[in-house]
Structures are given as structure tokens and as C-alpha cells.
Amino acid sequence: MKVLVIGGGGREHALIWKIRQSPLVKQIFCAPGNAGIAQQAECVAIAADDVDKLLDFARQQQIDLTVVGPELPLTLGIVDRFREAGLTIFGAGQKAALIEGSKSFSKDLMAKYGVPTAAYGTFTDAAQAIAFIRRQGAPIVVKADGLAAGKGVIIPRNEEEAVAAVEDILCGGAFGDAGSRVVIEEFLEGEEASFLAFTDGRLILPLASSQDHKAVYDGDSGPNTGGMGAYSPAPVVTPDIHDKILEQVLKPTIAGMAAEGRPYSSILYAGVMIRDGEIKVLEFNARFGDPETQPLLARLKSDIVPVLLACARGDLSGIELEWHDKAAVCVVMAAGGYPGTYRKGIPIEGLDAAAMLEDLMVFHAGTDEKDGRVVTAGGRVLGVTGLGTTVADAIDKAYRGVAKIHWPEVHFRRDIGQKALNR
Numbered sequence: 001m002k003v004l005v006i007g008g009g010g011r012e013h014a015l016i017w018k019i020r021q022s023p024l025v026k027q028i029f030c031a032p033g034n035a036g037i038a039q040q041a042e043c044v045a046i047a048a049d050d051v052d053k054l055l056d057f058a059r060q061q062q063i064d065l066t067v068v069g070p071e072l073p074l075t076l077g078i079v080d081r082f083r084e085a086g087l088t089i090f091g092a093g094q095k096a097a098l099i100e101g102s103k104s105f106s107k108d109l110m111a112k113y114g115v116p117t118a119a120y121g122t123f124t125d126a127a128q129a130i131a132f133i134r135r136q137g138a139p140i141v142v143k144a145d146g147l148a149a150g151k152g153v154i155i156p157r158n159e160e161e162a163v164a165a166v167e168d169i170l171c172g173g174a175f176g177d178a179g180s181r182v183v184i185e186e187f188l189e190g191e192e193a194s195f196l197a198f199t200d201g202r203l204i205l206p207l208a209s210s211q212d213h214k215a216v217y218d219g220d221s222g223p224n225t226g227g228m229g230a231y232s233p234a235p236v237v238t239p240d241i242h243d244k245i246l247e248q249v250l251k252p253t254i255a256g257m258a259a260e261g262r263p264y265s266s267i268l269y270a271g272v273m274i275r276d277g278e279i280k281v282l283e284f285n286a287r288f289g290d291p292e293t294q295p296l297l298a299r300l301k302s303d304i305v306p307v308l309l310a311c312a313r314g315d316l317s318g319i320e321l322e323w324h325d326k327a328a329v330c331v332v333m334a335a336g337g338y339p340g341t342y343r344k345g346i347p348i349e350g351l352d353a354a355a356m357l358e359d360l361m362v363f364h365a366g367t368d369e370k371d372g373r374v375v376t377a378g379g380r381v382l383g384v385t386g387l388g389t390t391v392a393d394a395i396d397k398a399y400r401g402v403a404k405i406h407w408p409e410v411h412f413r414r415d416i417g418q419k420a421l422n423r
């Protein structure tokens, strides 16, 4: 088979690393890829959201399976376009991807189908939004409705900051069209977990549990990022919580999407807040998580290609997932300054030394090749992923890898996985 993976981050590197192990696969392309992916696949210089060019490429190359990593091409309808052209593609269709593309849509869906989530209001009018904030008081959360590259959620420190956020978004155009509407919701406390499941719209095949670390600094301080590290399994997801997520979240959501004429056949990511044995959904994503995919796929024993094909074809019957009895921890090495401004083009030292270590995978996120050297090219640069017999062992493996790699201004958290140890 010929496979095309769309995207160029750590998630896509992990997908390619895993897809490559399948005996079904002969050739892998990635658009646009990165310097690490280029060692395992043929990179094609087409942007992940250039649907026309991607479709031309897939037709010309007679790609047997296309796998979509990021959300933007999904919301642009890449899956529908490929299917109309008779191509097999893994990803949520445009109507299904609205579950991530519009927070007001996903909140209304949850309200309609009884999925537990924070109380909320949806507004296009700033005066009404501000009146709502005044009534509710802080702490409160302000979210731009549409896709905002992971930056659309604001957790203000007080009422005045909440009001300012609403003014920025609704009046100041801080997020463009994505901010023509805001969702304002109750602030939830607890411990977060990521719960991903493959589905064909009817059957649900959960992946192992995982946990992301969103804040940029140790101890969950500083602004939120796309994710500074992740581990799997996440002990906060006890068997009881696992069942609750399946029964209270995934089943009604997938049935609800079908009832709304938005059948969902792909991977669904539920970000949940867990407190005192109860769960509430923070968000849905219509794709694999980044960096959760890195530790998840490091632990997956089954060939992933038959699973992706089954979702793409809309029938998961007979498919099962087997996991290695190991834990995995991914530490993101980022550019200093991220999630704000940062430099690019800095040579990375020590990748060869890290490649010698056992039970370690260095997934590239924002990297590029310049004059034969791997250089930084993004905010999240590498996802150094260790496998171990326990989370503690996997932490040790991952940080041994991190210790080998260096560039000026590198930043990483030193406490990835600690929450699992505290339990």
C-alpha cells in the first residue's frame, strides 16, 4: 500500500513511525513533514490545508490510504473531497469535524444529548456577554468559538480580565472569524485527562488513557500551550472513570452526531475534567491529540493500518487494539519563548547520541534541515518519548534522552508524568 500522511508535527511523526511498521505498507509520503519525518517518509512540499494540491497529489500517486493529522484540513472538508474522488481517507468529514471547529456547536450538542460539561452561554453581542460575566462572576472561562490554533481559550484571573477578553475577541477581532462568537463557561477544577477512541459511527474502540501537560512551566504554571508533554496510561482514569467516559460521553456523542446528520467515523478526542469520581467534558477534538499520540502509539502493539482503514471504510467490526504492558512518557522540547515569540533556525545538538538510547524515540515536531543539519523550526521542536515498565521508569528513559539533546534557549518541563507518580 501507498500511504499519505497530512501534517508535519510530532503527532504525524509518531503516526508515520507506527504506520511504517505495518507489513501492509510499501511507501509513505508526508505533506509537508519535517526533518525527522524525512528520515522515514518521502516529504512533499504541500501545505496541510492546501486541499486541491493534496487531492491532485493523491490521485497522481494513486495513494491507497490518506491519514489526516491536523484539524484545519478536516474543517475545510478534505475528507469529503477525497471520498468524492473515490479515495480512501482516515479523518472526520466536514460536518463531523464541526465538533471541534465550533465550540458553541459542541456545547449545544452536549446539552442536547445529556453529555456532562461546564454550564455555559454563547454570545455574538459583547454587551450581553459582559452582562453574563457580571452575573456569574469569576472564575470563568472565555473561548473563541472557532479554530484558533490552540490559543482560543482564555482563563482570566478576574472579572475585569474576562470582560477585556470578550472585548478583544468580539470587538477587537483578536481571532478573526473564529472569534465572531464566544462561549463563556463555568471554570472547572480537577485533574484533566485525554480520552481518544476510534469509531465507525456505531462501534467504539477506546485507546489507552493519557494525560497532557498544557501549561508551559512546571507545576502547571504559565500560559497554556499546545501541550508540553504527555504520558500513558493515566492513573486518574480508573476503570470506573473509563466506563463513565464511555457511557456518559462517547456513546451519547457519537449517537447524537449520527442523529444530527453528522455521522462520525474517525478518531474522537474528548478532553475531560475529573473531580471526585465525576467527569465533565472540556472539549472535543476531531483528530489525534498532540502530544498524546506520541506516548499512545509508542504503547500500541497492534498494527495501526487495519484500524485506520476500517475507520476510513466505516466498519470497525472485528478490529481490536492490543497494548504493550509498558508506560510511555513524552517530554516536549520547545523553543524558549513559546507559546509567545521565539527564534527559529537554531541547530540542534545531540540527536545522534539520543538515537543510540534504548526504549527512546525522538519524534520531531518543529524541525527543518538546513545545510545538512537539523534546526529548530517551530515552538514545539521535539517530543522525546521513553518507554518503561512503569511511568517512573518511562520518565527516567525520556529525560535521559532529553539530557543528550541541546540548543541555546531550549525549554522543557521537568515534571512531565509527576502527577501519575503522586497517585
Ligand code: AMP
Residues within 6 Å of the ligand: 118, 141, 153, 155, 185, 186, 187, 188, 189, 192, 214, 224, 271, 282, 283
Ligand atoms: P479546550 O481547548 O477547550 O480544551 O481548552 C484548553 C484548556 O483550557 C483545557 O485543556 C483546560 O486546561 C482549560 N480549560 C478549558 N475549559 C475549561 C474550564 N471550563 N475550566 C477550567 N479549565 C478549562
Ligand code: GLY
Residues within 6 Å of the ligand: 212, 226, 227, 285, 288, 289, 290, 291, 292
Ligand atoms: N494536546 C491537546 C490537543 O491535541 O489538542
